[in-house]
Amino acid sequence: MMKSERVVITGVGLTAPNGNNLADYRSNLLACKSGISRIETHYMGEVVAGVCNYDPLKYQKKKELRRGTRAGSIAIYCTHEAMANAQLDLDRIDRSRIGIYIGITEHGNVETENEIHSLKEYGYDLKFWSHHHNPRTVANNPAGEVTINMGITGPHYTLGAACAAGNIGIIHGAQMLSLGEVDYAIAGGVSETIHSFGVFASFRNEGALAHHPDPLKACRPFDRDRNGVVVSEGGCLYVLERLDDALSRSAGIYGEVAGYAMNSDAFDFILPASEGQVRCMQSAMQKAGISPEDIDLVNTHATGTPQGDPQECRAIRQAFHGATPYINNTKSYIGHTMGAAGALELAGNLPSFEDSIVHPTINLDNLDPECAMENLVVNEPIRVPKVDCILNNSFGMLGINSVLIVKKYC
Amino acid sequence: MTKEQIRSAILQIISEIAPDEELGEIKDDVRLRDQLELDSMDFLDIVMELRKRFGVEVPEDDYMELASLQSSVTYLEPRMSHL
Secondary structure (H helix, E strand, O other), rough: OOOOHHHOEEEEEEEOOOOOOOHHHHHHHHHHOOOOEEEEEOOOOEEEEOOOOOOOOHOOOOOHHOOOOOOHHHHHHHHHHHHHHHHOHHHHHOOOHEEEEEEEEEOHHHHHHHHHHHHHHHOOOHHHHOOOHHHHHHHHHHHHHHHHOOOOOOOEEEOOOOOHHHHHHHHHHHHHOOOOOOOEEEEEEEEEEHHOOOHHHHHHHHEEEEOOHHHHOOOOOEEEEOOOOOOEEEEEEEEEEEEHHHOOOOOOOEEEEEEEEEEEEOOOOOOOHHHHHHHHHHHHHHOOOOOHHHHHEEEOOOOOOOOOOHHHHHHHHHHHHHOOEEEEOOHHOOOHHHHHHHHHHHHHOOOOOHHOEEOOOOOOOOOOOOOOOOOOOOOOEEEEEOOEEEEEEEEEEOOOEEEEEOOOOO | OOOOHHHHHHHHHHHHHOOOOOOOOOOOEEEEHHHHOOOOOHHHHHHHHHHHHHOOOOHHHHHHOOOOOOHHHHHHHHOOOOO
16 A cells, blocks of 8 residues: 655664764764775785774674675664664664665675685685575675674565665655555665775776875765775664654654655676766756756766776756756765765755855865866865755666655755 | 593583683583573584594484583593594
């Protein structure tokens, strides 16, 4: 049975390379503090990456950590934080009416690589292959670990959607609420990708892995000297509820899911295409019943690759044709948090509804003329007349596009 | 290895696969599952660690021999005494 289709955000739980809750994360975005560092990874040596430093023992036992995955741990941390932030007490709500919908870029690479790496010590004899490999690598693992840790008995699964997954987790959660499938959706995305050497090696061999003597400056979308992606781990999960339900319990509301769209470029395995991105932005605005003039802020997907950034800039210019929303970018601080990216980047901008401040894109020293956009917020936060409507871009490999529009609830 | 060394080795393995547990008061003649939060995957971990550390194979039919610390030592002693 269809229920109220209006869905709102009532809780946020996150971990990013520069913050383990929304207040710290936002504060560091406004202070232009990047969270990128150097790590050692198997076979690759030192690479720049975004590492999260949340306390995993806050919500998990040591045994759970030993048995589970990093993605599962991040998801558990974010879910607990989001539920607490939404002031939801698990002992007072029906756990079978909670759905866990988590976007992932990939899952299982880390665990499989680790097994093979460990197996070398035993001459690749498969009798030393861990029995934990199966439950660690099933695609629902990060969401399933949440249900086990918290005793949540509603549906759980992940949405594999490359780097568009964070947005798509939120979109899917909103859809399930609209269908009446659940009463609370834990929705967003997570990533453990920095623990996979293969992802770094693959980006490097595509000529798309960022490098810079100073890791804090490695991720530089729109800059003439950008040279690739900074891979990061992270997570951001929201509590979504139907508006009527949220109002009936006097929940605090961060914003309303106003519109969204998902589509495909049908063009290339790696390269993005602006035509699909334009259609996706236009479709999301159409579904939200708004025009480009109504969007106050665009969070760009731009990852800092030479090929990708100009495609999105071209798409934004075309989709907004004359309208001039403020435009920013969050990867310049936290790198590409892959499956978490869309959700984390939205979180960094949600406080703008209240304080009308837009965080900038950082590390932009020499603007690439192909990336020039009116009202691109650069290197310093600015106060703007109002932010009532945010458009959040998130795109991924195989030409998957997702656009989410969130508006201020009032 | 002596019986006492084998007992210590098993306790060391259990301390790593069940790191939240307090092992100081463990009773040798009581089933491990009745004293600790251990499930079938944990017992597979014990089997795996015996294989990795000592080259000892515990066939599936013998898993029940690992039920308690005492039965484990009795079962493993002839298989580990040469180590």
